[in-house]
Amino acid sequence: MQRKHVMKFSLTMPFIKNLSIDQRPVGIDSQGQIIYEANPAEAPYIVYDSAQEAPVGFGVKVAGKKTFILRRKVDGKSMLAKVGDVADFMVGGKSPLPRAREVAAGLAIVMKETGKNPVVEQRMRRVNDITLGQAFDFYKRHLATRAVKPASDSTLKAHDVDVRKFAGYGWLRKKVCELSIDEISEKFVEEVKTHPSAKERAFRHAITCVNWYIQKEKLAARSEQRDPRLTSNPFEVLVLDRMFRTPAQLELLRQENQVRNPLRPSTTLGPFLEVAWGKRRYNDNETAVDFLILQLLLGCRKSEHGATQWGEQLTPEQRLKTSHVMLDCPEYGAYIFFYQTKNGLNHRLPLGPIAVELLRRRQALCAEAFVAGESTSLTRKFVFPARSKFCKTGHYSDSTYILNVIREDAEIPKLTNHDLRRSFGTMMVTLDVPENIYARFFNHKRPIVTDLYTKPEWRLLREWIERIEKNIISTAPNIYNSLSPAGWPVLAAPEPFVSKRIVRLGRPPKMRNEVQATMVA
Structure with missing residues (x-):
């Protein structure tokens, strides 16, 4: 099989901007000018960077859009990683090419140390990231099947009631890691205006469910020799910011609202x-x-x-x-x-x-x-x-x-x-x-x-x-x-x-x- 021709040039931003899908560079003439040939099939192509400051395998891929890439072979396995879109690196106008080379150098180090494509691994982590709904489901299964004090039917029903609240917010399909602490805080403040006890219980339950999953994931990651998919609980911001009412506050409210009304021996x-x-x-x-x-x-x-x-x-x-x-x-x-x-x-x-x-x-x-x-x-x-x-x-x-x-x-x-x-x-x-x-x-x-x-x-x-x-x-x-x-x-x-x-x-x-x-x- 004939080996595919590899195009290598010392990349500059003017050169990259001049690249297009309908033609591709194939060499340099005697006067130092780049020679282009037509690309009628508009097949994507890669131009590798031959500059001394560029990491080996760094280049730009030209297709529907231009993308910085890094190709490396580690332990006999060839890996192609996306460094980033050229247009994204040009935002701000500050040395886009040197920054792209720096990012690529970091990816090359990870590839060499782990033998894995960091971009692919990151994509897989995103795919495997747990949603809030999954965290609730996993914890419910734990409640029902644990050996010590399995949850009663009333406890499981209370769990379902709390889950329905978050379904109303449209959060069950959201990745836990994508829920921002500001979003959680704002929703909590908004919700506790009505039925504060029920809403506080729901958010506390979310903290419990996610924390349980984090501990479980740590054990699984250690066993499989990988990084945990989730390491922090965004709902903990409510505890950190002391947004839940204290027992003393609750007791005062119960007295004011006459929530607890035992029968008195001398009267009722x-x-x-x-x-x-x-x-x-x-x-x-x-x-x-x-x-x-x-x-x-x-x-x-x-x-x-x-x-x-x-x-x-x-x-x-x-x-x-x-x-x-x-x-x-x-x-x-x-x-x-x-x-x-x-x-x-x-x-x-x-x-x-x-x-x-x-x-x-x-x-x-x-x-x-x-x-x-x-x-x-x-x-x-x-x-x-x-x-x-x-x-x-x-x-x-x-x-x-x-x-x-x-x-x-x-x-x-x-x-x-x-x-x-x-x-x-x-x-x-x-x-x-x-x-x-x-x-x-x-x-x-x-x-x-x-x-x-x-x-x-x-x-x-x-x-x-x-x-x-x-x-x-x-x-x-x-x-x-x-x-x-x-x-x-x-x-x-x-x-x-x-x-x-x-x-x-x-x-x-x-x-x-x-x-x-x-x-x-």
Whole structure:
């Protein structure tokens, strides 16, 4: 095969400017003038630089546009790298050719040291650069599959909610490295004007996801003996610039906005319980009211006790991995067991006599419903069975509607499900419960925590839960007199609460209004 002719000239900018695709230089005549020949096919060509100050292999490629290039052979492999467009080097008018030669010399050093084409490697890095959407996806997969405390469904849903916010910004397809810190800061300031807590959580979650990927990428790069594709997190600018609210600021806002409203033993706790107990007799509200009262007596989260099952229907092996209630346990007595709570730990609590009596009545109600054919094999195993046979989970979970009805009838301005847990904490503070007992009841995570207790420890917990329970229930004499064991003194009680509300249609008010509006339309 005939070797292709290599064109080499001492390049100057006037010479480069004079080059065109329709003709190409082929030599120099006796008078030192450059000889050109026609290039009718307009085939691209390269003119190499023979100047002493030019790195070997440096030249200019003439095609649709003129481009500085560098060709080098390293370890028998020929590599062609683009140095840059001639037009770009001419911007500013300051020595474009010397600057191009300098850049080419730097590329030549990299080629020799690594044996790789730096331009190609950079292009591949850009192709492989992770997008924000990919960072979210990778972290979600990590959350769901990690061996230690895999994420719950609610955690994964919260993750998806945060991701949708960034989808609204059009950022999911953007490379993380292309997101500027100014862009992130400006968007954060704009977004936190509305729903600041949700927006702060979303941006904090983005920091967590990207940081996790960076650490993972560092390990992968070290293993593959390459540079990491991502080394810094642009979202960290929000931490650096202290743009997130501090815990002290948040606590002040909660107080100003009355976000946390536990029931007070001397004012609102009694009326709440009296109204709740009065509501229990109407509209099949037993399950909903018992759900709220037990949450108040145990200080648990609504997500924890809603799925509890009757322990008598479980095998010993099933009880190890299922939230359940045992009313007659030879080892512990009456107790409730929560499997893998919010902090990932199991949580076992003794039950006081009031809670035990309430649960025995629940057992009777559940048995009657099953015999009457009002429940299924799925729902009968739950302490709080779903009202509908078509419920997928089989258990009751959302007490928002009945809680709001009770709150309004008890004339309590604000109250949430989590405020019932806070109410339990308020009673513990009132009774000066020791800090270690307080932490046990609230299941606060500590370095060494177990749901197994010695007999003295369990006895102490039972003494305190009975004392707390009695002080809570004694604020409502009607419920106290109904559930208290034989031998407890009877309290003077007011007339039982009687609801004056019209029987509801079976839907929460918001949903009912939407249905009625649709029917009118």
